[in-house]
Structures are given as C-alpha cells and as structure tokens.
Amino acid sequence: MAADINAFVTEERIEGDADADGPLADATVAVKDNISTEGVRTTCGSEMLADYVPPYSATVVDRLTDAGATVVGKTNMDEFGMGTTTETSAFGPTRNPVDTDRVPGGSSGGSAAAVAAGEADVALGSDTGGSVRCPAAFCGVVGIKPTYGLVSRYGLIAYANSLEQIGPIAGTVEEAAAALDVIAGDDPHDGTTRDLREVEGADPDASYAAAADGDVAGLTIGVPTELFEGADERVVETVEAAIADLEAQGAETTDISLPSVEHAVQAYYVIAMAEASSNLARFDGVRYGHRSGADGNWNESFAETREEGFGAEVKRRILLGTYALSAGYHDKYYEKAQDARAWVRQDFEAAFDEVDVIASPTMPVLPFELGESLDDPLRMYLADANTTPANLANLPAISVPAGEADGLPVGLQLVGPKFGEETIVRAASAVEDR
Amino acid sequence: MSDTSESTDDAGESPDGGDDAAAAVDAEEVRHVADLARVRLADDEVDEFAAQFGDILEHFEALDEVPETEREEDLVNVMRPDEVRDGLSQEEALANAEETEDGFFVGPKVS
Secondary structure (H helix, E strand, O other): OHHHHOOEEEOOOEOOOOOOOOOOOOOEEEEEOOEOEOOEOOOOOOHHHOOOOOOOOOHHHHHHHHOOOEEEEEEOOOHHHOOOOOOOOOOOOOOEOOEOOEOOOOOOHHHHHHHHOOOOOEEEEEEOOOOOHHHHHHHOOEEEEOOOOOEOOOOEOOOOOOOOEEEEEEOOHHHHHHHHHHHEOOEOOEOOOOOHHHOOOOOOOOOOHHHOOOOOOOOEEEEEHHHOOOOOHHHHHHHHHHHHHHHHOOOEEEEEOOHHHHHHHHHHHHHHHHHHHHHHHHOOOOOOOOOOOOOOOHHHHHHHHHHHHOOHHHHHHHHHHHHHHOOOOHHHHHHHHHHHHHHHHHHHHHHOOOOOEEEEEOOOOOOOEOOOOOOOHHHHHHOOOOOHHHHHOOOOEEEEEEEEEOOEEEEEEEEOOOOOHHHHHHHHHHHHHO | OHHHOOHHHOOOOOOOOOHHHHHOOOHHHHHHHHHHOOOOOOHHHHHHHHHHHHHHHHHHHHHHHOOOOOOOOOOOOOOOOOOOOOOOOHHHHHOOOOOEEOOEEOOOOOO
C-alpha cells in the first residue's frame, strides 16, 4: 500500500521509549520530511537535501519518542513545503488513498495519506499556509494548525518562519489532540514559543485530548460569508450541513464578515515568498546539500548548485520573493502585505469579541486530479484562500471531516482565538459525533 | 557579493510605470532577479517564469486596495543567560559537507 501511494520518502524506524505510558505509548507516527530526525535523512522533498542526515532531532520528535511513540518513516511533501498537492516533491507525487487518481493535498500530503491509509496512527505535518489542514481535508482525516508559539519549530527546516507551526494529523480529533498535548509547550531552543503560564487567558494545564468531549451547547459559531463565496457548491452544501448539525447539538450560529480575508492569499504569498528567498539562501552547496560539480567562481557555483538542486516551484518562490523585497518594489508588495496581515489579525480579533469559533470549508475545492494544477501556479495558490488567514493571524485552526461530496472528502475548518485550542478541539469533536 | 552592489538597488523597471507596466515581466527582469537570487535558469525556464510572474504579480496588485493599518505588535525580547552549552562537534558539523579539508569546509574559489 505504501509503495502505491508513495506516502514515505524514507521508511526507517526510531523506537519510542518502551517504558512510557500515556495515550501515545506504542503509537506509530509518521514525520514530515522537513522535520529533523537524528541519523535519518531529512530531504524536504528536495534533490538539494536528498542525502542530508541531520545531526540532531527536532524537539517535537524527541517529545513523541519520549512519550512512547515510534517513528515509522519520513513522509513525502511538496518541495520545502511549497505546494498544495504534494506534486512538487523531487521524489514523485503522493496519491490520495481515497482516490488514487487524485492528489492528497499539500504540502504535508505524505503525512495525511499515511494516516488515511493506516500506515501510521498519527503524523506530524507543518502548516505555513494550510499545509496540515489542506491534506487532512483532502484525505478525510483530522489536522490541527496550532497557535503560533504553541509548538517548537526547533529542527523544522524553515520555509517561512513567521507563519509556520508543526501540527498533528490523525484519524480522530481526540488522537490529534493527544498528539498536540505531547508536542506543545515552550522550548528554550525556539525563542518564539510561549510559556502558557505567562500568556493571559491561556490554561497551562490544558488537556487538548480531554477537550474532545463533543459538548457544543451554548457555543457561538461565526460563519464568514467571504470564506464561502467562490467555493465549489458541493463543498459548501456539505459544510453547511455539518454546521446545521452543530446547531442541532445546541450551538448557535451567526453570520459574520471578515473583509480583510479577500487579501489573505496575496499577503500570504508575498510574505512567505519573501521569507523563503532569505531562508533558502543557506543552500549554497558548501556546508550541506547538493553541490554542483561545475567549475566556476563562488557566485557561478552557487547559482549552478541551486539550479540543479531546486525544482521549479521553489525557484519560482525564491525569485518572486527576491523581486518583492527588492528596492522599488518593497513598499508596493512587502509593506502592503504586512498591512494586510495586521488587518486580517484585527478582523479576527474583532470577530472573536462576538463568537467562540469561526467555521468555513477548509478547502474551497474537492481534491484535484493528479497533474491538474501543476502548470498553473496561480490556480494552486488561490486554493489556499481559506487556510492562509489563520497563519497570517497566528491563530489555531483545525480541519475535521464534514462528509463527502461525489465520494470525495470535504473538510470543515474551525478557527479559534489565540491559544484557544481546547475550543476548536471541542467543536470539531462534535462534528465527528453527528 | 561585491559585484552586486549596484544591481541590488533596483530589480528592473520603475514600479511607477503605471499598472500595466508593473504587472508585466519580461525575460530580462526574470534573468536579473535570478541573478540577484543566485539561481541559474535555463532559457525555457526564463520564458515560462516570465509568463507566470505576470499573472501572479497582477494578482498581488490587489494589495493596493489594502488600507494602511496600525501594526501594534506585542513583541517582547526573549533572553537567556549567556552560558556555555554543548553544540555540534566539529566532526558532526562537517558530516554533511560535500568537501572538507583539515577540519574545514571547502567552498568554491571566490573569484
């Protein structure tokens, strides 16, 4: 099965602590291949890192194995996390286990596919603009993008630092929440993690798994019109039916408006590409990674190494990011994108004065057919319309299966206030219960 | 980096050249940005990127409609005592390098 869907780049085990007990003891976990594993190669889905073997493990990997989980392999992904379909991987596309002619979503497509196919109990992905939630939605599983600063990024090979978080993918809300319980928490190796004891309104003793109790009586759900407009009708119908079921369970719904999110995709891509152009400058072929055999001076060798090591989508983003940051264009693109980011954040803050969670389709479309969007990058970017706002606003979000349309999975996304993971877990578990 | 001291100041034509001019990207601009980013491109990649960048940048143009927004960030410095801690050994640090010599990385010649 694994070979058929190409969920893994590397199948190697890292044994968990045999003496551990708790919900993840004896669980199997698949880890996205941009999360460092000591002694096990970590490729980022790129030719550039095809032979890279990290000398240390990411904090999240240590926390999982300390909790008794065993890593069963490193999962396929869009190259450096840049994609929405897992087709930009240098190791070939992953197929959707629900329909193998379709993509699993991305960029954590291998992780979601591994869970959906029963190859692992839980998986880790990373979510920069929807890369955990999109594949969870397309493969019919649960994915959580935590609040920025809840989970350590130490050992995550950076794409766009200000936007990304590592998050769990699992078959049920409770299992995903249990994995989040294990990986969450401040880390001296990542200065952007927060100590929840010092965060106003946060519960440092929160158990996310315990929050999966399905109790939505009295919960207020905001339904933003902007995130339903333009979505596939079949997706909208499925998501609306799931929201109606939450109402039947005692939740209240109210229509809200988030005008800023019309600009989320533009702002996300400008910021992410700008950060990527800087982050990926480290791949020069000297300290690690592919190195061109071509002769030439430093600049020529550097350019040749990157021509050979990076695929088309990575080059596209590095170039567009360089362009957006260059003198004469910086104010036009990057500064405006930062304004848009602040506007999105304020829009959500105002909405959470009125509602507890915000519901929408995770993806505005059903899973693409393989190859369908590869030649049209803009079309692929626009598919991230509903997921990117949570990254721009640093908020927690979950995708939970809402049902099927034409035999394909549809995901419902629930976004919560900062460090409001328990609320989105609770609401999502009620979607499962119906 | 000395050879780019001039070119990094400008990514191509003026952004004030009107909406049409701002969204269109020609092959020369793609080559220039690729040069700044130290990515060599094949000729067919240059043509493909020029066409795609036009569409993508045209989409980004809509950021013009975003109002100037107050960015009140509650940022705090995260400090720790400056204490000696274990890091990678020299051997570990060099383990992934393509070429090393006497415990050092070997890079391409500088000029």
